[in-house]
Amino acid sequence: MEPESLYNLLQLPRQVDPPAEAELPQGEKKKYLPPTSREDPKFEALQKVLVEWINATLLHEHIVVRSLEEDMFDGLILHHLFQKLAAVKLETEAIALTAASQRRKLAVVLEAVNRGLQLEEPQAKWSMEAIFNKDLLATLHLLVALAKHFQPDLPLPTNVQVEVITIESTKSGLKSEKSVEQLTECSTDTDQSSKDVFDELFKLAPEKVNAVKEAIVNFVNQKLDRLGLSVQNLDSQFADGVILLLLIGQLEGFFLHLKEFYLTPNSPAEKLHNVTLALELLKEEGLLSYPVSPEDIVNKDAKSTLRVLYSLFSKHKLKADVDGTP
Secondary structure, eight states: OOEEEHHHHHHHOOOOOOGGGGGTTTTOEEEEOOOHHHHHEEEEEEEEHHHHHHHHTTGGGGGSSSSSHHHHTHHHHEEEEHHHHHOOOOOOOOOSSSHHHHHHHHHHHHHHHHTTTTTOOGGGGGOHHHHHHHHHHHHHHHHHHHHHHHHHOOOOOOOOOEEEEEEETTTEEEEEEEEEEOOOOOOOOHHHHHHHHHHHHHHOGGGHHHHHHHHEEEEHHHHHGGTOOOOOOOHHHTTTTTHHHHHHHHTTTTOGGGGOOOSSSSSSHHHHHHHHHHHHHHHTTOOOSSSSOOOHHTOOOHHHHHHHHHHHHHHHHHHHHHHHHO
16 A cells, blocks of 8 residues: 555544633633644645654554544653653553543653753643643644654655634633744755755665765865874764864864864863864855754764765865866
């Protein structure tokens, strides 16, 4: 069965009516997604990607999500998903049958999730009550945050936003207000094309990654030869930022005083300082077309390291080829 057909069978449409006045206590607010928002193609595409991601992640546990609203609210699937993604074990009951035990379980899971995402509760765009009450927007915000943190290469639709109606119960009756809620980030064409190059390389042509690394290592060693330095392992030797700063200095004509960086960094903080400085210099020169996290370089992320080095390689190797210089 094709993925599209499988998704259509699993994700049954659900019509949600706005709350009646008697259902909403005075002073409380509730968000409502009108049919036009629920039927938005990008909104539906986002749900499809998330459903398929969860089902693929939990395939070996024989868990199948059919509806993000109906299947995520009690914390059971969220419990399994977070344990799988974060490689941790949460101390909470495996199965919760009553509403009270489901709330307790969900609270434990969300506390662990927020801690794993390094979020304080006020920063989160979800809450235990919202998830438990099957608030689709809150559930989507939560799942998007998990996907971005634990699987940043997941192809989420960009710039997904929906019109939301907020219903408030007042003394004079129900009051409604329209707003637009952003679910995924915008993406520029430049960023997307830059992302596509390296994502496609690692995903579709991994056998060519070593050839790209070899070409860049040869280029780097030519430029560092006058300093008596050489690079053998591209993934690890740039993690402390020292060689990267020296390379930028050679290519861009910077003189970096030893007081500005750590020549022999002894801690993660010192390495992070060096790499952050290097990325700032590259940004000032307009060389970074795609945002790179300094933490990824320090953590020896091969794709991020290649992005940074390729920005220098593409400028100076091409210039050398045009000029006919070595």
